[in-house]
Amino acid sequence: MRRLPPLAAVRVFEAAARHENFTSAASELGMTQAAVSYQIKLLEERLGAPLFRREKRRVVLTDAGRRAAPQITRAFDAIDQAFGAIRADDEGVLTVSTSNTFANTWLAWRLGSFQMHHPEMAVRLSTSDALADFITDDVDIAIRAGLGGWEGAHEELLVPIDFTPMCSPGFMRRHGPLSPADLLHVPQISPHDPWWPFWLREAGVDIPEGPPRPGVRLDSQAHEGHAAMAGQGVAMLTPFFWRNDLAEGRLVRPFDQVSTRGYAYWLVYPEARRGIAKIKRFREWLLAELARDLPSPV
Template sequence: MSAVRVFEAAARHENFTVAAVELGMTQAAVSYQIKVLEERLGVPLFRRERKRVVLTDAGRRASGQVSRAFDALDAAFGAIRAEDASLLTVSTSKTFANTWFAWRLGGFQMAHPDMAVRLHTSDAMTDFASDEVDCAVRSGLGGWSDLAHDLLFEIDFTPMCSPEFLARHGGALRPEDLPDLPLISPHDPWWPVWLSEAGVAAPEGPPKPGVRLDSQAHEGYAATAGQGVALLTPFFWRNDLADGKLVRLFPQVSTRGYAYWLVYPEHRRTVPKIRQFRDWLLAEIARDIADTMARA
């Protein structure tokens, strides 16, 4: 194929030197590739005349078909490039999608009406080599050597419940009351962290039976429905707190060092649609963090 590409340029210009400049090669390399192709075909494609080359009849017949073939290839790949530029696929966790992202993604699409946005929700780590995903929002400790990663916000957590649940249990609670109350996802390893930092010894033995859910989004909805106390991230639930659907039981928040990150392949850092999405997402997150702090 490299020899055919060289032939197409040389035939179009009928000049090996000009073809070499176009292709970023030496004139000698162009001449060699043409010789290889002629030997493979068994017919001359150019006549070497004094200080110039001229297409033979065979070369002229091949030239038109080869040029049309390369035009078709360029059109095919051009369509793929256009399609890729017009569709942004973002993968997120269930919690991030349900508590924040799905409510805001339309704002990005409205700001970029020529770009379609597809949201893929999964708690599995994205494999950029095999998944058709442009970028992903994931939680973790960061430091991925093979990915570009931008910090969105740190994950903290604190117990929350519905006002009705709180009223059923006396209207006020102490941290030491929590182990005896219905806890949502009592197996969550973050419970011992928060209790320990609150000065409460975690109960020994296996966690007590309770509602076990697979994401913070579901845990927050269960707490809103009055099913128990859940460990939730204030950033995700600030609107429910402001609307009185949830109550923060204590000022203390804890963290295990995890955060949410925007990740994407390092070599795609400068792709326009990824850069546009990154700038929009960081600005939206910063605005909402400021709003959360103002409400605290």
């Protein structure tokens, strides 16, 4: 069992011994000179030996202090190196957690740009629709879908989640023109999705009672959009994620109506890590990239 004196007092002694000046030690440590003097006094009382001689306007190490100081400094250097290696590893890898949809329809297409701007940093993208835990999952920053309000986390609104039916041009030619009520009879992709009845009711469609219609059930909007492009049915999709496919004619929107349930994508990270350099760099890059893609406010 180690018989260590209070480490706060040892830290003060190490700085005071290097400077042989309590005022300089206080400035380095962000303390008052009185607080430095108090910590040195506690340490001397604990050891039962003086470490400094107080002379006019200065302090001088005693023999005991001179014997201890180099070893204490080497010990602190070793501690700093040990934690420095951890800091370097931590700064060298950024782990981003996000949903399959956000990763596959937007982020994965642009992440190389961040890597090019920060070649010293490795980026690991963790995709899952489960909520990442910043402690147990080794995640630095997350892009989450929801209403916000995650305890202990700083969050910033990124992209509102709205939705409207989309299909392939070929599907539209085979089944169109479509009215909202026709969507009850054509193949739906993921008909269990609660967005379907929400959009249909806002469009004035009476929805029959009973379980959702049978149909292809997929686990993310990313898969649903590609199934729609393949002509498998109509999918309820967020226009932001599919704007390039709409512009290039791989998808069409049969209706102007766009609905929302108030959900959004949020940038989320632990409140205590707001000042971490790699998190700040990723946040700045992400917001700049989104600003280029999001429609300008009218």
